[in-house]
Amino acid sequence: MTDTPGARDADRALKAKHRTMWALGDYPAVAKEVVGALGPVLVEACGVKRGDRVLDIAAGSGNAAIPAALAGGDVIASDLTPELLDVGRRDAAARGAELRWQVADAEALPFGDGEFDTVMSCVGVMFAPHHQDTADELLRVCRPGGTVGLISWTPEGFIGQMFTAMKAYAPPPPPGAQPPPLWGQEEHVLALLGDRVTGAQALRRTVRVDRFAKPAHFREFFKATYGPTIAVYRNIADAPGKTAALDRALDELAGGALRDGAMEWEYLLFTARRSGAAPDRAVPSDA
Template identity: 70%
Template sequence: MTTAPSDDSALKAKHRAMWALGDYPAVAAEVIPELGTVLAGAVAAGPGVRLLDVGAGSGNAAIPAALAGADVVASDLTPELLDVGRALAEQRGAKLTWEQADAEALPYADASFDAVMSCVGVMFAPHHQPAADELVRVCRPGGTIGLANWTPQGFIGQMFAVLKPYAAPPPPGAQPPPLWGSEEHVTALFGDRVTDVVAQRRTVRVDRFATAEEFRDFFKATYGPTIAVYRNIADQPDKVAALDEALAELGRRNDLGRGAMDWEYLLYTARRAG
């Protein structure tokens, strides 16, 4: 088993707390509901498939996979998100297992899943190589690895670039999440341990917000990384005002009309070699 660096406990605690801020399940359900269904289909979730969802959150991909008939384990670092997922799964009649787990040190045996997936989840693990190693390790030879991750060039990649000057410095060794949306980066992470790679840059249509300001205010209230950045500058009103305007401008720049936006992501599938 690949193990995360031994001094990471404080960093992981901080990540857990960040994703418990606000209401990420509202983001998944109201803003990007189709993304999980697309990924579950891409990994051919269905009867007879034992599937692990890494960074599952509240089950945006895990629940559709379970409803398709797969035997699903939904894992996430943040137990508050899993609690919401359990309730959502019960409402929708989906049966699956929910377990707290660190993407960089998964508590599962080698080759124990037919498919391993992550829907804008594993990309937020701070150390990319250990996380990639774990995805490969727990997938059986010939099994499928499937990822949907925001690209650096797309809307969320742009948003993180806007947030960066106002955020606390990242811890040593932590890598930017949107790198997982770069085919070259993911190719380097997996190397020759995977075959039959299919990498497609796609977009998801987001029409939840009527205005750029509505997008900004929703993400200020619900999205953990945005909330954390605003907390970092809470005692600097000039910076708060500047970030408010920068996020609104981001929304205006990407507005296709009446608030609709296309957010780019990389849909990546591969088979574990061996």
């Protein structure tokens, strides 16, 4: 981004819009009831263990941060939207997980260089508008030799197709903003990170979603809970024809994906090591 007063004002306005969007509806219900399995998958892939300093960026209500804390990590869950963190605090307390919750912008993290052993994000950083800025920040705060772990929806998978279906009904993106599902392409992630990582692994996997018996169940649930979907419908609220067309598009998408009452949503699981020599650090004993 260009660092001028006008650009900074535009960025603040964009981030405020994003905070508002993700506070719409009930995203924690999506994270818990629909894609709850993703957080533990990411924590396992990152190899989080007792004493690891972990940052979960765009953590939402803690789908990955809470399992990382339960695995013994010293975890900070950061997100742009404080309402999501409030839900996460309550959920963590109910599950006996201890971690810190901090409002933070993925593109300007308030943490020191190399502060964390693991930096991760579960379908989170992909929604930050400026991909290179986000990639630079997540690498900056990861120590040399530390782990970077990401789960992102692929463009070809169900959620990527949903965003394609909604695009025609959404307001135009602001200048410089990039489509979130690009993070689900291995080539895009590698281009963002470059030689600052080693040992990269990118695996395409699916999460089984059996929450919706019929296409209309999916559509109505996402219209009520998922911020991006709610925002698109609000954009066409005064156009009944467009609303009906988007209803049909989402029904067709879900209907084509449903098999025996379940869907498989594709995502990219990406892990890598931050380049550079790992500093010596005392590992807590089990005593």
